[in-house]
Amino acid sequence: MEGNKWGYSSNEDTSNDDDDVNLPNASDEEEDLHFTSHSLPKSQFRNIKSKARWNEEMGMAEVIEKNGKMWVSTGIVRSGKIYTSFEETLYFMELGALHLVDSENRSISIIEMYEKVSSRMTGCCWELFEAYRHLKSLGYIIGRHNFAWSLKSIRSSQKQVALEGTEESKQIVDMGSKVEHSISKLFGELKINELKPDFDIYLPDSRFRKSSPGDPNFLLYLSRGHLPSRAEIETLEKQCEGIPLKICLVTEGRVSFFSFDKVELPALP
Amino acid sequence: MAPRWKGKDAKSKKEAEAEALKEPMSKIISQLQSSLVQSNTCGFLSDNCVHLTVQAEQLDLLDKACFGRPVRIVEKDMYWFQLTVEEAFYLCYSLKCLKIKINVGADTGPLNDEELWHYFRSKKETFPYFYKAYSHLRMKNWVVRSGAQYGVDLIVYRHHPARVHSEYGVLVLSHDKDGDLNGRLRVWSDVHCTTRLLGGVAKTLLVLYVNKNGNNDESLLCLTNYTVEERTISRWSPEQCRERSI
Numbered sequence: 001m002e003g004n005k006w007g008y009s010s011n012e013d014t015s016n017d018d019d020d021v022n023l024p025n026a027s028d029e030e031e032d033l034h035f036t037s038h039s040l041p042k043s044q045f046r047n048i049k050s051k052a053r054w055n056e057e058m059g060m061a062e063v064i065e066k067n068g069k070m071w072v073s074t075g076i077v078r079s080g081k082i083y084t085s086f087e088e089t090l091y092f093m094e095l096g097a098l099h100l101v102d103s104e105n106r107s108i109s110i111i112e113m114y115e116k117v118s119s120r121m122t123g124c125c126w127e128l129f130e131a132y133r134h135l136k137s138l139g140y141i142i143g144r145h146n147f148a149w150s151l152k153s154i155r156s157s158q159k160q161v162a163l164e165g166t167e168e169s170k171q172i173v174d175m176g177s178k179v180e181h182s183i184s185k186l187f188g189e190l191k192i193n194e195l196k197p198d199f200d201i202y203l204p205d206s207r208f209r210k211s212s213p214g215d216p217n218f219l220l221y222l223s224r225g226h227l228p229s230r231a232e233i234e235t236l237e238k239q240c241e242g243i244p245l246k247i248c249l250v251t252e253g254r255v256s257f258f259s260f261d262k263v264e265l266p267a268l269p
Numbered sequence: 270m271a272p273r274w275k276g277k278d279a280k281s282k283k284e285a286e287a288e289a290l291k292e293p294m295s296k297i298i299s300q301l302q303s304s305l306v307q308s309n310t311c312g313f314l315s316d317n318c319v320h321l322t323v324q325a326e327q328l329d330l331l332d333k334a335c336f337g338r339p340v341r342i343v344e345k346d347m348y349w350f351q352l353t354v355e356e357a358f359y360l361c362y363s364l365k366c367l368k369i370k371i372n373v374g375a376d377t378g379p380l381n382d383e384e385l386w387h388y389f390r391s392k393k394e395t396f397p398y399f400y401k402a403y404s405h406l407r408m409k410n411w412v413v414r415s416g417a418q419y420g421v422d423l424i425v426y427r428h429h430p431a432r433v434h435s436e437y438g439v440l441v442l443s444h445d446k447d448g449d450l451n452g453r454l455r456v457w458s459d460v461h462c463t464t465r466l467l468g469g470v471a472k473t474l475l476v477l478y479v480n481k482n483g484n485n486d487e488s489l490l491c492l493t494n495y496t497v498e499e500r501t502i503s504r505w506s507p508e509q510c511r512e513r514s515i
Contacts (some may be wrong), residue, residue, distance in 0.1 A: 055476070227455065256504065261501050265411065265499055268294060
């Protein structure tokens, strides 16, 4: 008789056995106790050094000696030169892969960069750097949101032309020595508290090319101070043009990521 | 997360799924509906719930459709059932198969939908939101139960809880002012807490944002203008998703 299989549906009877599933996130249970093992992805220290010159006005560094493969997926290209953002610069300095100097060829130490992190021109903040470091060390390819990897990529991607590229495209004309100016202008236009995604992120991919990066796999927004409201998430999503958005939270060095995805539960039979 | 059908081994899980397919929830609910209509079932208000007495047939159907809970009273051939306000109003207003009186011995006829709406609203301030959320899920034939055990408002099953584990833990929020309903999801720690707890029991957090679209809740008429936005909130692990498409 079928009745046997049903049983009463009081919550006590039915729900308790929901509990004996294996905890899917049991693995990170211990993580915080031993920060040397898991909390930070392992970073490889490099022997070969590249060299870059920090430009205070731009809040970026110009790479002057390239060594190693990282430049395939790091830094933006403008008129044949590679410029690295604050987080890219500091990341490779921490790895010992980049030697940074100022305009007078004096070495800049990591400590000096730590001090710079929150200054307005870097367009960065400490938590954003931590998020960058976390993903970068896992091999993700990360660019500032809507910053073209190269000017070629502007032509290859309709999307970026529509957004910011037009402004940049105009500047291609009188490129030459003005390139630095155009980039710093790009930074200057960023308002500090403007609600917009922070990073364009691609999955680890050895075939990645700055000249044809394609659409990012997802966009990342760093939650600053408070949990974004539904309305704020919607504002962010509008700028994503269908690309998934992840929201990142950094608390005391611990980086966590969340998806707030619009769904539609199916109508069941 | 894929549905987790219940059973000791893969074979009995398959069977549970097959049985659920053979007897979809919509069919069970329409059986319940016609059975309650035929027997002219009438419940009565008792504070913030509704009681009713039913025959063995309705007892079986209420259980299969997962409405309410039986109250154990020894009385021959009569079974007492207790419904939540949302369940009772759904049977009355949406399925039109239950009448409700103000008390057992009332000489007056059953209360109309509008009177019931006012009564439930006076008993539970959040009733308009919770009813919208409840009926939204029920209308899609999901089984809805209280989520109190998991620190959420509701939990939903794709069929009877005897056959399948619940897939979502639900929080009901207001679309306009986040968190003004139940104070939930105002801070990151609550997001961490809820996703972690639900993740531990293999459920996904589903948030239903109920939008009144500028209507007040004075009259039942405004209910049709309410809309619901569904969002899942889940943790994402960059360590595990390096190669998978997201």
